[in-house]
Amino acid sequence: MRRQTATSGSNPAGSSRSTRLDPLSLPVRFDAHDTRADGGVRQVELHRERVVLRRAINGMRMAVNISVSDFRGIALRETGETQLLVLIHRDPSLNIPLCESADRAEIAAAWQGWSEIFGLPQLQDGESFEPAPRRRRRNAIRWRRPRFLIRRRVGDA
Structure with a gap:
């Protein structure tokens, strides 16, 4: 079995032809469609624990390293007569096509x-994705001052 990389001759994810990445052959590297990137293409590296997205925007190259646990799940999308599996993230620009x-x-x-x-849930396309709850910042100064000084009032100079 050949590895499915950008140079192996397999169809890149996001192409119009039928694509299928094998989950048992991780890590895998492929090119995906990205409208905001230079050239309309970004490189995706899938590992069991992390995902690395490489792209250039206006000549500035960047690599985004995301933990797999930060993704919401694997969604099934209906696109006409074909179906598409997508790794869903809270930020829609970080979604990754896996299989079509x-x-x-x-x-x-x-x-x-x-x-x-x-280890992610299976999601149907159209499921409501509620935003993550906001993290509470208890007290911004708490981490800069010792606890007993927080209780004391600041004097006038």
């Missing part, structure tokens, strides 16, 4: 496989 096919049995098997490999 017209065969429902193949998509179901891939959906189950990616969900087990990453």
Whole structure:
């Protein structure tokens, strides 16, 4: 079995042809469609614990390292006659296409496989994604002053 990388000759994820990345052959590197990136393409590296996105915007190259646990899950999207599996993130620009096919049995098997490999839930497209709750900042100065000084009033100079 050949590795599915950008140079191996397999279809890149996001192309118009049927694509399928194998979850058992991680790590894998491929090119994906990105409208904001220079050239309309970004490089994606998938590992079991992390995802690395590399792209250039206006000549400035960047690499974004994201933990797999930061993703919400694996979503199944209906696109006409084909179905698409996408690794869903809170930020829609960080979503990653994993598999595209017209065969429902193949998509179901891939959906189950990616969900087990990453330990993420299987999501239907259109499920409501509520935003993450805001983290509370108890007291901004708390981390700069000792606890007993927080209780004391500041005197006038």
